[in-house]
Amino acid sequence: MSELSYNVDKKLVLASGRAHPELAEQVAAELGTELLPLNAYDFANGEIYVRSDESVRGKEIFVIQSHPAPLNNWLMEQLIMVDSMKRASARRITVVAPFYPYARQDKKGRGREPISARLVADMFKVAGADRIMSVDLHTAQIQGFFDGPVDHLFAIPLLAEHIRKEVGDDPVTVVSPDTGRVRVAEQWAERLGGAPLAFVHKSRDLTMPNQAVSKTVVGQVKGRTCVLIDDMIDTGGTIAGAVKVLKDAGAKDVIIAATHAVFSDPAAQRLAECGAREVVVTNTLPIPESKRFETLTVLSIAPLLARAIKEVFEDGSVTSLFDGDA
Structure with a gap:
């Protein structure tokens, strides 16, 4: 079973999208676990399909996805992963987005511009995310865009x-x-x-x-x-x-x-x-x-992500990772 158990009541599961499997594997190794087996592929018209090969009912899920080009594809894949975990009765879902998508669009510089960073946070929430974890946000105000805990990590x-x-x-x-x-x-x-x-x-x-x-x-x-x-x-x-x-x-x-x-x-x-x-x-x-x-x-940012994931899972302090600077 691809899970790390710290007590009989809680089970941690790390699931990864296809954008940066090397990083996800490094994080899993740091945690002493394996990645959740997923069946993910694209249909001919570009639609994305994701399904877990194992039950996630009652488990603590960390859905990790990087967002290189084509960013929109990987963002959509992560949203679909979160939705699938939510519908499969996961206990709590944390989005791990080391590079927050659309972070530069965090305010209106001119009239009629979008605030796309807020839209991304809203989409994660609607998909079923309970928490977001990211590294070096372009601006700290993005933490306030999500209606729930945001763990802002520092490199x-x-x-x-x-x-x-x-x-x-x-x-x-x-x-x-x-x-x-x-x-x-x-x-x-x-x-x-x-x-x-x-x-x-x-x-x-x-x-x-x-x-x-x-x-x-x-x-x-x-x-x-x-x-x-x-x-x-x-x-x-x-x-x-x-x-x-x-x-x-x-x-x-x-x-x-x-x-x-x-x-x-x-x-x-x-x-x-x-x-x-x-x-x-x-x-x-x-x-x-x-x-x-x-x-x-x-x-490698993997050790930092793994330590933060472990702190969240154990209801510890993410701030303690930065000597009170976070």
Whole structure:
């Protein structure tokens, strides 16, 4: 039976969609369990079918799914998985979405725009989800979109520990790619021993997606190793532009750190050629071999997800995983 039992009354089951099976298998290994056997396939017209091969009645289900391109397919598959578990009398269902879909559409920037991140939360609720777990939400306000508990996990400790070993005793400046990430940059600075902060001023045309122009850097970066941080890298234009600005300002080295490697084309090429010493990301999203390059480092988020799942299952404290920072 694909389950992990901590007492006679509760049974944990981990179910995975087809978007990123490698991550799901890593999480299952961390928990000492196996993935729930599922029968999932697409009909000729694109409709998705999902059915559990085992009973889930009365069990605690964690439905894990990453959301790479084509994002809409994987979101729909996860919704259908939740619906099938609910109709099969699961005791409680937690959606595990390491990369929250539509997170960038979290507010109205102009009239007549949707708030798609809220719509996604509503769909999860209607499908039957009792709880949502995600990593490094694009904005913290998304936690309020779901009518139920939301576990907001943070990859900063994982990423910062790796970078701390890489930079050694080099003088470090933490750099936000824009003013909107300064609060996150402050958390990074604390993790890196009180490093000073800087940010890159950029302009963005709200009518043009995935386009921003990095202009100038505010802060002391000359002769220092700059840790350029962001929650996600999509096409890589903003980050690559920021690297150039930092290099032009006299930065000794630039290390890029981001949680979600969306890597829409031509991100891999831009990052490989931008002059950064290293690009450090996590595996919240699958990264195919065609988008990997020499300076890329991928850290596994599976241990963090597994610890959080275990805390939720045992009615423990997810906040305790972050020393009170969550």
